[in-house]
Amino acid sequence: MKSLILKESGLHIENKPFIPNSATKIMEFSNASINHRDLWIVKGQYAGIKFPVILGSDGAGKCDGEEVILNPSVNWISDPNTQPKNYEIIGLPNDGTFTEVGCFNPVLINPKPGHLSMAEAAALPLAGLTAYRLLFSRCKLTQYDKVLIVGIGGGVALLAAQFALAIGCEVWVISGEDEKIEKAKAMGVKDGVNYKSDNWHKDLLLKSGGFDVIIDSAGGRQFTQLASVANAGARIGIYGGTLGKIPELSPQIIFWKQISILGSTMGNHQEFKEMLSFVNTYKIKPVIDSIYSLEDFKSAFERMDQGKQFGKIVFEII
Amino acid sequence: MKSLILKESGLHIENKPFIPNSATKIMEFSNASINHRDLWIVKGQYAGIKFPVILGSDGAGKCDGEEVILNPSVNWISDPNTQPKNYEIIGLPNDGTFTEVGCFNPVLINPKPGHLSMAEAAALPLAGLTAYRLLFSRCKLTQYDKVLIVGIGGGVALLAAQFALAIGCEVWVISGEDEKIEKAKAMGVKDGVNYKSDNWHKDLLLKSGGFDVIIDSAGGRQFTQLASVANAGARIGIYGGTLGKIPELSPQIIFWKQISILGSTMGNHQEFKEMLSFVNTYKIKPVIDSIYSLEDFKSAFERMDQGKQFGKIVFEII
Numbered sequence: 001m002k003s004l005i006l007k008e009s010g011l012h013i014e015n016k017p018f019i020p021n022s023a024t025k026i027m028e029f030s031n032a033s034i035n036h037r038d039l040w041i042v043k044g045q046y047a048g049i050k051f052p053v054i055l056g057s058d059g060a061g062k063c064d065g066e067e068v069i070l071n072p073s074v075n076w077i078s079d080p081n082t083q084p085k086n087y088e089i090i091g092l093p094n095d096g097t098f099t100e101v102g103c104f105n106p107v108l109i110n111p112k113p114g115h116l117s118m119a120e121a122a123a124l125p126l127a128g129l130t131a132y133r134l135l136f137s138r139c140k141l142t143q144y145d146k147v148l149i150v151g152i153g154g155g156v157a158l159l160a161a162q163f164a165l166a167i168g169c170e171v172w173v174i175s176g177e178d179e180k181i182e183k184a185k186a187m188g189v190k191d192g193v194n195y196k197s198d199n200w201h202k203d204l205l206l207k208s209g210g211f212d213v214i215i216d217s218a219g220g221r222q223f224t225q226l227a228s229v230a231n232a233g234a235r236i237g238i239y240g241g242t243l244g245k246i247p248e249l250s251p252q253i254i255f256w257k258q259i260s261i262l263g264s265t266m267g268n269h270q271e272f273k274e275m276l277s278f279v280n281t282y283k284i285k286p287v288i289d290s291i292y293s294l295e296d297f298k299s300a301f302e303r304m305d306q307g308k309q310f311g312k313i314v315f316e317i318i
Numbered sequence: 319m320k321s322l323i324l325k326e327s328g329l330h331i332e333n334k335p336f337i338p339n340s341a342t343k344i345m346e347f348s349n350a351s352i353n354h355r356d357l358w359i360v361k362g363q364y365a366g367i368k369f370p371v372i373l374g375s376d377g378a379g380k381c382d383g384e385e386v387i388l389n390p391s392v393n394w395i396s397d398p399n400t401q402p403k404n405y406e407i408i409g410l411p412n413d414g415t416f417t418e419v420g421c422f423n424p425v426l427i428n429p430k431p432g433h434l435s436m437a438e439a440a441a442l443p444l445a446g447l448t449a450y451r452l453l454f455s456r457c458k459l460t461q462y463d464k465v466l467i468v469g470i471g472g473g474v475a476l477l478a479a480q481f482a483l484a485i486g487c488e489v490w491v492i493s494g495e496d497e498k499i500e501k502a503k504a505m506g507v508k509d510g511v512n513y514k515s516d517n518w519h520k521d522l523l524l525k526s527g528g529f530d531v532i533i534d535s536a537g538g539r540q541f542t543q544l545a546s547v548a549n550a551g552a553r554i555g556i557y558g559g560t561l562g563k564i565p566e567l568s569p570q571i572i573f574w575k576q577i578s579i580l581g582s583t584m585g586n587h588q589e590f591k592e593m594l595s596f597v598n599t600y601k602i603k604p605v606i607d608s609i610y611s612l613e614d615f616k617s618a619f620e621r622m623d624q625g626k627q628f629g630k631i632v633f634e635i636i
Contacts (some may be wrong), residue, residue, distance in 0.1 A: 251559025251563070258582060264576060
């Protein structure tokens with residue numbers, strides 16, 4: 001069994017005999033995909049790291065002869081508010097998807113959407129679940145909302161844009177790269193601005209007229225500028241904090257505009273099934289940036305670390 | 319007609335002839351009450367100040383021979399998300415309740431709850447509406463939530479505590495004055511801590527086990543400490559910002575704990591009627607700190623400015 005294993009000395013490809021566990025189902029992976037979580041774990045910037053562990057939260061392959069997709073969200077059944085105390089994500093502390101074969105709780109194994117290739121299916125789970133809960137369970141998105149997606153190019157940001165476009169929303173983006181904005185416009189996004197330009201938020205407000213739903217993964221100083229382009233009654237969903245702490249957030253803007261700042265991470269089993277149903281209904285295909293062999297893991301992780309990707313970085317396993 | 323009028327030169331008591339307006343109803347005020355809004359307007363720290371204007375958002379009295387209470391929230395009918403563009407609060411830009419007689423849109427005039435004195439009724443509208451929308455429409459409070467109220471002693475904070483206690487919640491408070499915490503405990507509040515003590519938030523977390531709903535009017539650095547005593551899935555309702563901007567808010571805490579930060583101000587006509595019905599059902603009486611004659615307005619405003627009050631500061635008008 002070939003796996004990508006994280007040890008104290010770093011990432012290694014290893015071949016070990018496969019030992020099945022009778023309480024679980026055996027899943028053979030065709031493809032897996034990388035998330036920022038994997039990168040942070042490799043860099044030692046994640047809580048509760050243990051060694052050795054097979055990384056990877058996203059995977060698609062076969063189980064009992066059926067084409068399947070794995071839900072990476074463990075032990076969170078249906079609580080609408082929050083994950084339980086015994087919550088886990090596939091790939092740490094327990095072994096993940098960067099492997100030829102693995103054992104998983106059968107409740108996590110779901111039928112693969114028929115319109116997706118194995119590589120596309122492997123690009124969906126974590127990002128799709130995160131985007132779905134954030135948009136629909138937390139921000140209560142409707143077709144009448146004008147949507148702004150921050151940092152288009154990442155897996156969650158792209159699927160959030162695709163989900164919002166699918167139900168008929170007008171979607172705008174911001175990015176640090178003009179090329180990514182152009183790629184997003186080719187997908188149906190109305191327009192965008194580059195947040196490296198001066199007064200980007202004033203330009204954006206002028207062009208767009210403001211936003212009802214804003215999806216952010218950055219935080220940082222930029223967040224206060226997002227609040228300035230939020231319409232009255234806006235919901236700002238936040239699922240990441242790559243720019244760190246938010247300085248100088250004005251309570252007056254929050255209460256006078258009746259803004260809701262809604263933190264969200266991953267989702268429960270019910271939301272995963274709803275997400276799959278949504279993806280099936282609207283025939284949504286996750287955007288794939290690039291495909292690497294498991295052996296070429298260094299290049300794959302480097303590409304994510306450089307932030308150049310537009311879409312998911314996928315491993316070809318079998 | 320005796321009124322407390324704000325002019326460029328400051329507050330003055332004036333007697334002018336009363337000129338009714340045929341499109342409105344005439345209301346004779348027995349009592350009015352002061353809000354922080356009035357203080358900020360007098361200090362010139364409020365947007366859109368004009369002169370002259372009769373201040374005051376809260377009042378109770380008589381209309382067509384009936385005992386009535388005035389809804390201070392103008393033109394916001396039923397939109398659950400936000401106030402409309404033509405939104406106004408009674409007492410600026412149009413004349414308010416610090417007067418013997420005034421003219422108001424009939425839709426703002428509601429029957430006074432029978433169990434309240436005129437002084438108690440005048441203490442209810444703005445604070446009751448703000449607390450009701452914040453707790454129930456925004457934070458979706460249920461009896462199973464453990465509640466923390468920041469800055470107990472203010473009108474909204476006290477009514478929020480009373481509303482939460484009424485439906486059976488366990489309620490805690492924080493305050494800068496031990497005496498106010500003791501007064502709150504006498505009302506049924508479980509316990510509290512003084513935020514002037516070192517590590518108050520760690521003590522509070524240890525004693526309480528954390529909170530599902532937190533009601534804040536301060537913002538500032540203290541807000542990040544509130545996030546640290548928030549349970550997973552908590553809702554933090556914010557209706558004021560007396561301590562100014564919030565520095566160093568961690569996106570990671572917000573998304574990992576699935577926290578909702580919910581800005582709220584005032585409420586719509588439907589929420590005002592629901593609030594009155596709630597107050598009638600649970601026979602809630604607003605706490606009155608002190609009663610002043612309109613002529614003694616300087617003492618009344620000074621008391622609010624010093625922040626020593628526990629409950630509403632009320633004017634006796636007739």
